[in-house]
Amino acid sequence: MDLATVWAWAVERFPTRRAVGGPRPMTYAEWDARTARLAHALLALGVRRGDRVALVLHGGEPAASLHLAAQRIGAVATPLSPRFGPPELAHCLADAAPALVVSEPATGEATAAALGDERIRPVAHLDLAEVERRSLDQHDTAPSDPPTADDVSVMLYTSGTTGRPKGVPRTHRAEHAAAVAHLVQTGGRPGDVVLGVMPLFHTMGVRTLLATIVAGGTWVPQARFDAAEAAELIARERVTSLYLVPTMYWSLLREADPAALAGVRRLAYAGAPMAPALAERLVDAVAPEAFVNHFGSTEIYTFTIGPDVAAKPGCAGRAGMFGRVRLVDPSPGASPDDEVAPGEQGQVVVSMASPEAFAGYWLRPDATAKAVRGGWYFTGDLAVADDDGDLWVSGRVDDMINTGGENVYPDEIEAALVRCPAIADVVVVGLPDERWGQAVTAFVVPAAGVAPDEAVVAADRWGRDALPSLRRPKRVIAVDAVPRSAVGKTLRRVLVGGGYSALADSAVVPTEGHPRSDRTTEGALRSDRGTP
Template sequence: MWLHAEIRTLVDIPRYWAATTPDKVALCDGDRSLTYAELDERTDRLAAAIAAAGVAAGSRIGLLAKNSVEFFELWFGAAKAGCALVPLNWRCTAAELSELVADARPALLVAGAEFAEVAHSVCASVTPAVEVVVLDGSGLADWLGRHPGAPPAPRIHTEDTALVSYTSGTTGRPKGVELSHGAFANWFLISSLERTETWTSDDVALMVMPGFHLAGSWVSLTALYHGGTIVIMPAFDPGALLAAIRRHRPTVTCLVPTAIALLLDHPGTASQDFSSLRRLLYAGSPIGPETLRRAITTFDCQLTQFYGTSETFIITLLRPEQHDPGEPALLTSCGAPLPLVDVRVVDTAGRALPPGEIGEVLVRSPMMFTGYRNQPEATATALTGGWYHTGDLGRLDGAGHLYLVDRLKDMIVTGGENVHPAEVERALALHPGVAACAVVGAPDERWGERVVAHVVKHPGADVDEQGLLAHCRALIAGYKVPKQVRFTDALPMTSTGKIHKAALRAPRADRPATATA
């Protein structure tokens, strides 16, 4: 893999560094730490247990847990057994998780202790039932002890799936994005060619973003490729993050703008020493000029914004020198493409548009996903002629900077989480009092966007906002539940009979204010 010829696939990362710097700390989680030698030995043992349990190469291993050292143990262990890791969003409801498990069909699901009950319930509801392994105080030790054996030696190909990352489509049906070993290898090449992607074995990455997001898994993995260390936080918490910085002195971390704002507002931030940080990556939405100004002053490090998708990983970067509060227009862009990544903006006929004109953003990248699990038609629609259709509307300027204008898929990004309106609309429509509904995003200072539902009641229905929100919370993850519900007599329609969502997004003086959910 470019810098290290001995690293061809993910399984070679712990092997290479165990032979090169065996005593170097690879992973740190609270009071636990693993050297590269220990990581290699433990993942060999895990691969042996997976094989001894009868799991065939090519299977999937599910994970439902907050960030911990077990995330990387399972990822490398599964890869050594010829399997792919499927990290599931622990914020999902049981109904949502059942849909994901039914699609992924993992050979087994490893669950954190706090998710054991829902994991057992979900895995018993699918046919055939899926074995659940609970991470208790001893981690995986008990399960490993029940499955002794020798490590398997499957031949790992670069086109084999290494990770399945679930996203959602405009229909609301979950889609498993299959990412190959080759996609990760190409990222290591591209990051080596990108002048701002400077990693060394001295780097300490602070993993704050959840492992079920590529901003958590893929970004953090880069530190291990370079022989560095990953300090793992279970989830974002401003106070805990400050404590981790004091204790571990990380050099690189990745956050969403909402988390940056919350960190800046924390009372302990003013007296915190951030001198170890040299780079802060962020994604999910552009950063406001005032938040940027405070971040530059407070953190005194390089800031890099990236735009990407689950299907392509990073597409563009807004590089450190472009983070100038004096140029607010440029701050609204996503920056320019990475080396070897092509971006073009096209009209509805697929013709490339000149700079300044708005169309759909298409991407061609060596990091491209291989397809959506079990959804060949969706794959064929998303990938045409080697180009991925992002579903985003945008424009390019004369210097090649990309500006996103809207989303063809109507996806809402709230607090760094992707919410597809169709998922929320499907939940709302299950309420007996809802005759029609439409969900859109609205600007929000803290969350980037908030989820707003426009609802038409059935005549005589006894429906109020709080009742609808409680109904939604039982069906979808909390971050997908509308922050606002607006009741209306009718939804605006286009001439073709479709709901006119652009009209719903437009501010109107006659719209009544609604309570925040």
């Protein structure tokens, strides 16, 4: 099934139903006319079937409408993060070689600077308002040459938490399968009202949009996440379904009146682990009918589904409805047949036979060969299966901390420390250390009203009470914020590389197990390399 057909059938079924909420509401018939005019405008600008259309936009209805317009003419929507600077944009634009680049005032300057890179061939670059203007005198009928199911629908760029972003082309068939799977696996209902705040350069944002259309629901756009505004939209638009990253849920609980969330019936999350403490608070505040942990990636949308977060907080569950999953030896070069014994930690590998899977990275056969072996995609995620056969994700292969010759993973340490009432956020990394090789180091954000040095002392004490000795942080550093990507993925490499300013440090603040360092306060609170 191609998405142009999916769209046409949704319009045919529900022409007068509200398709878009928010300040600029539209019915399905009205949105059909708008996206058709935009599709014809793209054609008039020289975009043809198979061409990439780079969208450097924050989100909201205009970005979604351009995404759908590209689908209708068989072009490849290529959304890029508006948080990218010129070097990152230049890399992606040189790699994608788009036929058209569309930006907006907030991203126009960085995009123009990126397009000056000598690697990028000349390409039309228009402001969103100009594309909108050109669409006004176009036909509102469907374009005549729709795509096939095997044509590429979208090319997303991986977040680049460990390196340069890679293009992930996904076909119409894979996008449709993922949307259907999302609906079934999250308990979606026809006519659901969904908050559309996840960015369209991320798989969660695209999935929210397409699944809403497949179900004939209402997509309520929010171009940039703001917790207070989101809470107001949820209440006013009577949102019934949320699909967010954990950091957004934390913000909603802090900012929103619980009454604003009363109409939400279905919760789902992805993108990062959710601490049991947050899951418990959401259950208390919302009492959802369905609460789902979706574990997947840009490459293969669904790995596993944890269908009942209330019953098993943090559990990633079992393989999705269109997939197969194994746990294999996490050693480099392991075969997909090297499955670990029951109860042992292994790397999660997922069958490429899934209709939700990509076919390989864009122009990167080396990266494809590394990630796909023997018909299985090696995710880089580590997990353990419990006695029920459900997976519990324990971290990333790249995040492993080797301390004193033993391997530990940040997730379980973070899950323990985040319950400390003196801290609002935490991330754990391994920093180089002469004695330990890598020292387990906790970066904490003090809770409101808590001084940084007090937060350091409290977090250190909490770790000593809650964790076995090997997993206790050897060092606790207070910072004003944890570095994360636009969709909430923790950027541990920023901290390991010294990209932080310490507000307080257990190397200076006396704690029970960490007497005051001989180093000066000024030197210990100033981070040049982030090492002890």
